[in-house]
Amino acid sequence: MARPSVLASQADDFPQWYQDVLAKSELADNGPVRGTMVIRPYGYAIWERIQAELDARIKAAGVPNAYFPLFIPESYLRKEAAHVEGFSPELAVVTHGGGKRLEEPVVVRPTSETIINAYFSKWIQSYRDLPMLVNQWANVVRWELRPRLFLRTTEFLWQEGHTAHATEAEARRFALDILEQVYEEVMVELLAIPVLTGRKTERERFSGATTTWTCEAMMRDGKALQMGTSHELGQNFARVFDTTFLDEHGDLQHVWQTSWGASTRLMGALVMAHGDDAGLRLPPRLAPVQVVVVLVRAEEGAGDRAAALAAELRGAGLRVELDDRTETSFGRRVVDWELKGVPVRVEVGPRELAGGQAVLVRRDDGTKTPVPLAELEGRVGAALDAAQGALLAEARARREAGTTEVGSVAEAEEASRSGFAVLPMAALGPEGEADLNLSGVSVRLVARPDGSLPEPGDDDAELVAVTARAY
């Protein structure tokens, strides 16, 4: 029987393919209000694992969790000029409550710098109170004009960290530590998505920040996605919220701040970076189900043997599911697990058992290998490790193949049609970024030519810009 095509082909229509995967892998659905999203149980199980890894690393950086209100008085947003200018167009504003018009409208938080500063200014008195570090897991609302499931939804789940420090250098160090030790590491090691790190241009900077740092990844279609950001806020918010402390000399000073966030957008990145024509492909470290033991036919005691094998693998510390729904056709079940991206499938039926074997199938490359039952546990473990590495290597190779070094704005525009372009800042010039924007290309980040992060003393002319089309 021919293998059926269950998804829209990527080559034909990448956006349609993306929607298809989200639906058929049971990750997410559209909400009733434009741009909102329902995350289905399977999608949420994946999100919870991302969340747990981020949370552990944030706590390891010394940042405890806290929670601040969903509603922010509109006047708070207005205090920081650049901030309100950046966010005004996408605010959801509540004008009525309890059946009456509110005296002051409240805004549904688009991000929490303002309300957290209102509290930091109360809590911080002395240099002994610094650094003040908090993280919150929350939903935020930004009324985006062109929503897209996971990648740009009106409401999204994220963590936002907010810190206050005594010096600019300390704030900067903290912002970069989060970028590299929390975001970059989770993306590379857990999600198996290679990222470029760098600084945003003034044009692309977070509203209210002095410097924005970013992690950018390339999706399968060559477009860029910002996967996490870390901002140096300078004293911008401290000044308008009067967040001050007395230093050890008794002088009153404004704090230096950072904020940083990563969101459910990472779920979209996962699909767009690793998905193929058969659906999602999950990196084993991330997968809620790492191994599915598929019972082909129940005859000759195969059912009991399959259950025992699943138990054995579970005993080895793996996340294992047993699929013994033999009333559903084998082909249908296999396609379901492929769509969901489960990294390793172990097929067990009377035929295999008669030979003392099971068939080990890898989702990432489709290879099928007969494995003696006695070796199964070790071979499955090895396959999972190999798949994790292979997905990262594949994504890295694709990015490298899709990246072009160019020498002019025109070449950068051309190369950005299908991938990333690396352009010397000297060649970008003052007008180059605006020109690129006109043709749908943006500067994703600025870095040193070797890819490392710029330092404060670096001459911009010595740096390079990475340009691309972006989600």
Next chain:
RNA sequence: CGGGCUGUAGCGCAGCUUGGUUAGCGCGCCACGUUCGGGACGUGGAGGUCGGCGGUUCAAAUCCGCCCAGCCCGACCA
């Protein structure tokens, strides 16, 4: 807001130009049977304010007017 377009069953669509039995197809769903080692098939069945309002007409999914909603491209964006 500018430029294109679409609203017909849960989803995807045909029918509209040229008005005319009971509005149709694929997928999905339900029942039964045969199947079931890579998304099986047969038979039967459920499911519709044809986006809304008004008009023309003996007769409107189809023609006309107004309204509403959504999609794609652009500005925005974790």
